[in-house]
Amino acid sequence: MxxxxxxxxxxxxxxxxxxxxxxxxxxxxxxxxxxxxxxxxxxxxxxxxxxxxxxxxxxxxxxLPARLLGHREPSGGAVEVLLLVDRGDKVWECLVRPGKKLREGARLSFGDGLLTAEVLEVCEGGNRLIRFHYDGIFLELLERLGRMPLPPYIKAELQxxxxxxxxxxxxxxxxxxxxxxxxxxxxxxxxxxxxxxxxxxxxxxxxxxxxxxxxxxxxxxxxxxxxxxxxxxxxxxxxxxxxxxxxxxxxxxxxxxxxxxxxxxxxxxxxxxxxxxxxxxxxxxxxxxxxxxxxxxxxxxxxxxxxxxxxxxxxxxxxxxxxxxxxxxxxxxxxxxxxxx
The missing domain is CATH 3.40.1780.10 (QueA-like)
Structure with a gap:
């Protein structure tokens, strides 16, 4: 078919x-x-x-409130990271924007430094392996900093x-x-x-x-x-x-x-x-x-x-x-x- x-x-x-x-x-x-x-x-x-x-x-x-908005360090350029799969040891496979700027070794910051991260690897297909650094419980941080990852066809903000x-x-x-x-x-x-x-x-x-x-x-x-x-x-x-x-x-x-x-x-x-x-x-x-x-x-x-x-x-x-x-x-x-x- x-x-x-x-x-x-x-x-x-x-x-x-x-x-x-x-x-x-x-x-x-x-x-x-x-x-x-x-x-x-x-x-x-x-x-x-x-x-x-x-x-x-x-x-x-x-x-998971898996959409994180932050910036690159030290440039301050805006970044968006979407968590996809927990690979263990604080490493997640993620979708990122802008992809061209987030090469291996790029450093990221979210929530005024409450959560920081480093790009470890560019995967086949363009996803990134990213290791996060934080104090406390990751899910609690996500509840504070993350946003709902709405589908691409929904343009309205979710109240x-x-x-x-x-x-x-x-x-x-x-x-x-x-x-x-x-x-x-x-x-x-x-x-x-x-x-x-x-x-x-x-x-x-x-x-x-x-x-x-x-x-x-x-x-x-x-x-x-x-x-x-x-x-x-x-x-x-x-x-x-x-x-x-x-x-x-x-x-x-x-x-x-x-x-x-x-x-x-x-x-x-x-x-x-x-x-x-x-x-x-x-x-x-x-x-x-x-x-x-x-x-x-x-x-x-x-x-x-x-x-x-x-x-x-x-x-x-x-x-x-x-x-x-x-x-x-x-x-x-x-x-x-x-x-x-």
Missing amino acids: KTSDFYYDLPQELIAQTPLDRRDSSRLMVLNKQTGATRHLHFYDLPTLLRPGDCLVLNDSRV DPERYQTVYSREVGSAAAPTAGLHFTKELLQQVQNMGVDLAYVTLHVGLGTFRPVKEEEITDHEMHAEFCTISQEAADTINAAKRRGGRVICVGTTSCRTIESWAAEDGTLQASSGWTSIYIYPGYRFKVLDCLITNFHLPESTLVMLVSALAGREHILAAYEEAVRERYRFFSFGDAMFIG
């Missing part, structure tokens, strides 16, 4: 720039994966789509950083939010639990590769980025129990989907697992665990449009996306949601 097979035309004004006042007031398109039929609800209507015995799988990763976190986030490590979960409130989660739906929390730390466009003409030539994910024994047991009793496993977001599909046995069972995944799901893939998916609307020609097409069929997905454009749905990270089942 060609990458161009997953293109759709999206007016720029439909890309949501800010979150809604109420998380669960976003719209929810319901797509029947067998027939392609759609209907239109709001996210607070989600309980009407669930059944006792179902299991919601949620990604509890928390976004409340917590709106780019899910209400159940707890494991710090993502460079971007698992955005399907942004629609949940604590009250809505309690409501679905009260009706007999189980919750299983897994962790996948979202990398910026999630925004990387597919540049290859043939989709099978694309190389997926790797992301670290974990399934606890408790989560595995909860999901396995739902499958045994005939309940549906409903993943909240493509990250939860990729996590459980990465570690599932051929019979669809799970056990405690942890490691890097670069699973690539596109049409032709046979889902081992997932039955339904709650997800946002994704970028044209992206691996995530390919993933949802693997679940519901490319024609059904593109038709649903065209309908969402006609109905003026809000797209991408702060946009509306879809229930595919």
Whole structure:
């Protein structure tokens, strides 16, 4: 299949720039994966789509305030550093701007010297290995000095950083939010639990590769980025129990989907697992665990449009996306949601 097979035309004004006042007031398109039929609800209507015995799988990763603004020493020139991967021993792999100025040996300062750093190495592809120097706890410093690394298509400033976190986030490590979960409130989660739906929390730390466009003409030539994910024994047991009793496993977001599909046995069972995944799901893939998916609307020609097409069929997905454009749905990270089942 060609990458161009997953293109759709999206007016720029439909890309949501800010979150809604109420998380669960976003719209929810319901797509029947067998027939392609759609209907239109709001996210607070989600309980009407669930059944006792179902299991919601949620990604509890928390976004690192990983965007650091500082200056080069001694010149004072402005720099921007985006933390990507913790390589240990205070060394991070980072994206940097301006790249031409940040060669090996360059010294950096953030927050009036509370945090300093040195470029150790220029990696293949242009990322930098940077060693940081500081007193105290690095995550606490980041909470003070760092900013949310919003996706490149969001130009507006985020007034409340917590709106780019899910209400159940707890494991710090993502460079971007698992955005399907942004629609949940604590009250809505309690409501679905009260009706007999189980919750299983897994962790996948979202990398910026999630925004990387597919540049290859043939989709099978694309190389997926790797992301670290974990399934606890408790989560595995909860999901396995739902499958045994005939309940549906409903993943909240493509990250939860990729996590459980990465570690599932051929019979669809799970056990405690942890490691890097670069699973690539596109049409032709046979889902081992997932039955339904709650997800946002994704970028044209992206691996995530390919993933949802693997679940519901490319024609059904593109038709649903065209309908969402006609109905003026809000797209991408702060946009509306879809229930595919």
